[in-house]
Amino acid sequence: MLYTLQRQDLWQVFQQLRNSTFETVPGVIRIQGPDPGPTLGIMVMTHGNEPAGLAAVYGLLEQSALASQLKAGTVYLILNNLAAGQRYFEEASDLSFTAHYRFIDQDMNRMPAFIDGKLPGDSSELHRVRELLPIYQSLDAVIDLHSTSAASAPMLIEIDIGSEPLQIPGVEIMLRGILEHLNGKALVSLCNKANGYVLECGSHEAPDSLLIAQQAVWRLLEKLGMVSPRPHSSHPLAIYSIYRAVIFPDESYRLEHMLSSFEFLPAGTLLAQGAGEPIIVDRDSWVIMPPPRLKPVHPGSEFLYLATQSET
Numbered sequence: 001m002l003y004t005l006q007r008q009d010l011w012q013v014f015q016q017l018r019n020s021t022f023e024t025v026p027g028v029i030r031i032q033g034p035d036p037g038p039t040l041g042i043m044v045m046t047h048g049n050e051p052a053g054l055a056a057v058y059g060l061l062e063q064s065a066l067a068s069q070l071k072a073g074t075v076y077l078i079l080n081n082l083a084a085g086q087r088y089f090e091e092a093s094d095l096s097f098t099a100h101y102r103f104i105d106q107d108m109n110r111m112p113a114f115i116d117g118k119l120p121g122d123s124s125e126l127h128r129v130r131e132l133l134p135i136y137q138s139l140d141a142v143i144d145l146h147s148t149s150a151a152s153a154p155m156l157i158e159i160d161i162g163s164e165p166l167q168i169p170g171v172e173i174m175l176r177g178i179l180e181h182l183n184g185k186a187l188v189s190l191c192n193k194a195n196g197y198v199l200e201c202g203s204h205e206a207p208d209s210l211l212i213a214q215q216a217v218w219r220l221l222e223k224l225g226m227v228s229p230r231p232h233s234s235h236p237l238a239i240y241s242i243y244r245a246v247i248f249p250d251e252s253y254r255l256e257h258m259l260s261s262f263e264f265l266p267a268g269t270l271l272a273q274g275a276g277e278p279i280i281v282d283r284d285s286w287v288i289m290p291p292p293r294l295k296p297v298h299p300g301s302e303f304l305y306l307a308t309q310s311e312t
Contacts, residue, residue: 002214003059007205010051011089013058017044017079018086025131027079031066037073038224041135041142041194042217044077046108046187048084049098052201053145055210056217069227076135080144080187081108083124095205099149099297107301109144110184129190139194143220144187145213147204150292152261154212156237159188159196166197166223167234168216170208174237175288176310181245183302200289239310240286245302249276251295259290259304281306 003009022028042060044053057077060066066075079085081103088101105123112120119126119133129136136142143166156165156174165174179186188196199216202209222229240262248254253274265271269281288305296303 001059001062001065002211003055003062004207005055005058005210009058010054010205010210013054013061014045014051014079014085014089016061017054017057017077018082022076022135025135027082028132028135029061029077031060031070031075031077033070033072033074033226035072037071037226038140039074039076039138040220040224040226041076041078041139041191043080043142043144043187045082045085046080046144046146047102048081048086048088048104049092049101049149050147050204051085051088052147052204052209052213056145056213059214060217066221066227070221071225071227073224073226075221075226076139078132078135080128080132081125082128084108096292098204099291102298107184107298109187110182110301111187111190113185129187133190136191137193139191141197141220141224142188142191142194143197143199143216145216146198146200147202147209148200148261148289149204150261150290151203151206152200152289154202154209155200155288157198157200159186159198163195165237166199166216166220167232168199168212168219169232170212170215171199172235172238174239175242175307176239177242178305181242181302181305183245183247183300240288240307241310242288242305242307243283244306246271246279246304246306247300247302248272248274248279248296250274251299252276253279254294258292258294259287261287261290263287263290265306283308
């Protein structure tokens with residue numbers, strides 16, 4: 001069953017997840033099936049201003065839906081950035097601009113490389129990741145549910161090159177090659193033995209995004225044989241291959257104009273200008289995940305991505 005949810009519903013399930021504890025780790029619920037099977041992690045709110053994944057948790061917990069249908073294996077429901085999510089629900093009143101609630105100290109989806117088996121650094125996000133790391137490393141499969149600040153079609157992000165993509169009703173786009181252009185390691189990479197899935201469900205609290213998140217987790221549970229499958233028809237995915245992350249050299253730079261998701265930019269387009277060299281699009285490109293602003297809120301991070309369109 002899919003639920004049409006409001007912000008209050010998301011806040012309710014956030015509190016339920018925040019107040020749950022697994023082996024002294026807050027923000028985690030474990031649901032165990034009657035038979036052996038895969039261990040799946042469903043990760044939500046890696047960024048504090050991206051609550052769409054909470055809709056998936058709501059649907060799994062409402063009327064004990066997952067507990068009653070889980071045939072095999074173990075599912076962890078994981079609230080990743082607990083502190084940033086708390087700030088978002090308590091302080092964010094203007095939902096048209098929530099970038100300040102994305103994280104506390106650093107982007108949780110841009111992790112440093114391990115040094116001598118440890119994650120270096122000291123931040124709210126790193127403390128939280130170290131707390132969750134034993135769970136991450138126990139997973140056989142993981143899905144990290146995200147959302148975008150600007151209106152966008154939902155996008156499946158390819159994590160394991162060449163693996164069969166997850167078929168989700170309403171998701172018709174797959175992004176390829178994004179991991180190599182991140183300014184750090186994606187959080188799912190810490191789930192070192194898991195088959196990983198990342199889904200951008202759509203814009204943050206849009207009704208369609210909340211439905212996509214719910215659809216996605218049930219489809220993954222079916223794919224893994226953890227719940228009984230329902231009939232679905234497969235559909236092709238339009239593939240966009242990311243070749244560049246646009247990072248502005250300094251704070252003087254700004255876009256020439258506002259960009260929309262999947263806007264086409266012909267080769268030679270002037271993208272942005274600042275005190276240094278202008279940024280020019282060097283090939284026919286499509287814009288991926290542009291924010292609804294001309295300048296970044298967090299300097300030094302990827303502002304948007306450029307992609308070519310591959311085969312479908």
